[in-house]
Amino acid sequence: MLRSLALRFLPPLIVLLSGSSALQAQVLDLDDWASIEAKAKGQTVYWNAWGGDANTNDYINWVSEQMQSRHDIEVVHVKLGDTAEAVSRVVAEKAAGNSEDGAVDLIWINGENFAAMKKNDLLYGPWAERLPNFALTAPEANPEMRNDFTLPVEGLEAPWGKAQITFYYDSARVESPPKTMQALLDWTNSNPGRFTYPLVPDFFGSTFLKQALLGLVENTEPLYEPVSEADFEMVTAPLWKYLDALHPHLWRDGTSFPRSGSALRQLMGDGELSLAFTFNPLEPAAAVADYQLPPTTRSYVLDNGTLGNVHFVAIPFNASHKAGALVLANFLLSPEAQARKQDIEVWGDATVLAMDVLNEKQRQAFRVLQDNPATLPADALQRTLAEPHPSWMERLEQAWLERYGVR
16 A cells, blocks of 8 residues: 655755746646647656555556557556655755656655645646546545645645555454454454554554544544644553553564555465454455455444545656656546546555546446445445544654564
């Protein structure tokens, strides 16, 4: 899944170097889409995107084929282990005075990385809301298309997919799964070694910390403001008390953690765990269809809701092939590309398109097969918890590593 790391060492450097994103040698008329497509022909777009999942990579390969055949645009998937790798490259290019010929044309991004790039003027735009397909997201009815971890997007990135924490379990081993964070603690006490979460600062591991914190604190308002404005120790005290009680009952007694969400899924597939979670609601069903998880797998969300967000694509201020990146971003929002992405036999990443603005034929392409036993009920994701302010992720990760990290 998309990894979002705070760039701890970058902001002072960027502030010194930042200029205006209006310094663009390549002037594009965003109101003349035909001219954008004409300029994009023959370009090579370097799309920096997480490369840690085979299904995701296969989907991006399909996108590349479509872009070549339809628009004469070559798309090169620059596979990242961490989104911060691409952001660091943009920072280095700006430091070297490269404002027109950047190596990164499009980035799969959200959270802290978007916040850092926006704050320090490293993004091209605004452009996203002028894509022909953006209207299909119905942003007036779906404000999450215009916000990224509480921050207004302001047209600097285009939505691409949706995610929400979804728990899944092996019903052959678990009769009644825990539906709250406290119930999860009680369940692990009774079923030691059958649950765990990925090693922080892996995205899945850090997201589990935020989910737990939202489920444990009485007042969540401080979590939606910059962490510097809160009493961090007081707000997070329930989380550390909870983890202290949870860890001794985790897989390997909480002394070792899987390295990623895919590693967590592998432990479920191998039968070492009975309960796990993902940030992709369709992943359990997709894994059952692909024989990675047993057919007895079932999915659910917590009673009080689970954390969810939208992931985006953004164009750096100095991208060399902006026209090609724009055409690619627009294609990613097309009903065809979104339906294929959501197909559990392809990837299973939820669409950002609003079904009520599509025609009947387009809606049919998004139909989820309900005969897969691991598929969530249609109304299961109605209770979505908003992401905290992006500054909380870094502080939570630092505090976790100080308490539980390898020494």
